[in-house]
Amino acid sequence: xxxxxxxxxxxEALRQLEENxxxxxxxGHEPRPAIRxxxxxxxxxxxxxxxxxxxxxxxxxxxxxxxxxxxxxxxCPAENRQAFVVYMLTGEAEHWWINMKxxxxxxxxxxTWEAFRGKFLSEYFPNSVRYAxxxxxxxxxxxxxxxxxxxxxxxxxxxxxxxPLDEE
Numbered sequence: 001x002x003x004x005x006x007x008x009x010x011x012e013a014l015r016q017l018e019e020n021x022x023x024x025x026x027x028g029h030e031p032r033p034a035i036r037x038x039x040x041x042x043x044x045x046x047x048x049x050x051x052x053x054x055x056x057x058x059x060x061x062x063x064x065x066x067x068x069x070x071x072x073x074x075x076c077p078a079e080n081r082q083a084f085v086v087y088m089l090t091g092e093a094e095h096w097w098i099n100m101k102x103x104x105x106x107x108x109x110x111x112t113w114e115a116f117r118g119k120f121l122s123e124y125f126p127n128s129v130r131y132a133x134x135x136x137x138x139x140x141x142x143x144x145x146x147x148x149x150x151x152x153x154x155x156x157x158x159x160x161x162x163x164p165l166d167e168e
Contacts, residue, residue: 038076043084046070053093053124060124064117078113085116096123 048070051063067088071081089097100119104111 038074038080040084040087042074043070048088050088050090051093052091053096054091057125061121064120082113082116
């Protein structure tokens, strides 16, 4: 019974988050003006951090999201995204990509931004971690946490919820 109540509360909170997203003003309906080519120097002005492959899965996922936020804001084309992200890889992550790219080329797979993104997430934020986060979300209780701590944990874990919301 407690688990059902927790699940129901989680579902209601997710519905509220979704309503907030759909109630928010939408951007992007206006045609965007053409912009000049975005260079590596332009990208580096945003002080993106390097990635060495030694971070936690959460930190790796956040690193990629942070870079994507910059790319989206600056309307960076996909071919530049891949080059800029690869430039930000160091150490073990750089070696991983060199090997992964070589394997992809031997298999005659396209080496694109989307391919890089998928391979990166598989390596540094695998589905097993994503599923564990989802389970942690389902099992989340306030317990001894303050309301603020609980809300922060809920917001963090809710992004890993993968099942469609019930339309009840």
